[in-house]
Amino acid sequence: MSETFEPVIIGFTCNWCSYRAADLAGTARMKYAPNVRLIRLMCSGRLDPTFVMKALASGADGVLITGCHPGECHYIEQNYKALRRYLLLRRVLKGMGIEPERVKLVWASAAEGMKLAQEINTFVEEIRALGPLGWNRKLAGNGHKVEEPALEVAA
Numbered sequence: 001m002s003e004t005f006e007p008v009i010i011g012f013t014c015n016w017c018s019y020r021a022a023d024l025a026g027t028a029r030m031k032y033a034p035n036v037r038l039i040r041l042m043c044s045g046r047l048d049p050t051f052v053m054k055a056l057a058s059g060a061d062g063v064l065i066t067g068c069h070p071g072e073c074h075y076i077e078q079n080y081k082a083l084r085r086y087l088l089l090r091r092v093l094k095g096m097g098i099e100p101e102r103v104k105l106v107w108a109s110a111a112e113g114m115k116l117a118q119e120i121n122t123f124v125e126e127i128r129a130l131g132p133l134g135w136n137r138k139l140a141g142n143g144h145k146v147e148e149p150a151l152e153v154a155a
Contacts, residue, residue: 007061007127011036011120012051014044016074017109018066024113032117033124036064043067045078049089052103056135062102062127066116069107079107099130 013019019040025032041047044067052063065086073079083105090100104123108116 005128005132007035007124007132008059009036009062009064009124009127010055010060011038011064011066012044012047013038013040014067014079015040015042017068017072018044018106018116020110021066021108021113021116024110025117026113028113030114030117032120035124035127036120043073043075043078044082045073045075045080047082047085049085049092052089056098056102056133061130061133062104062123064104064106064120064123066106066108066119069109072109098133098135101126101130102133 011022013022019038022038044065047065052065055063065082067079067082068074070079070083086103086105089103093103094100104119104126106116106119106123108119
């Protein structure tokens, strides 16, 4: 009766590169784990760190952030902003007692569907090895009143 843990991962993708890489992977019928729910942003630099925290608080076990390669951003240097925010998020998570490996940043151009599919598969396995985040159980164990979250994705 041992079930394999299937993580829920939220993926924030850049419209111009990594979302199109995911589209290429799909149309080319490349196999990758169905655990990732992709949310398209115009640019990885538009990802507010609170989006990541909200995803984790709402039941996600990991967050994948993807964008254009450095120097190839359609909005000049916004992917460098995404990199700075990513590094800050990892430090904040570590300070909160949560594995920083639950957040990953990947650069993928529109032509790198295979690379993105491999990165998704690798990340799913990494999160599966870490186990469920259980953020709600950790908070409830500290005497906080916690309701079961409903994973919501804005349209």
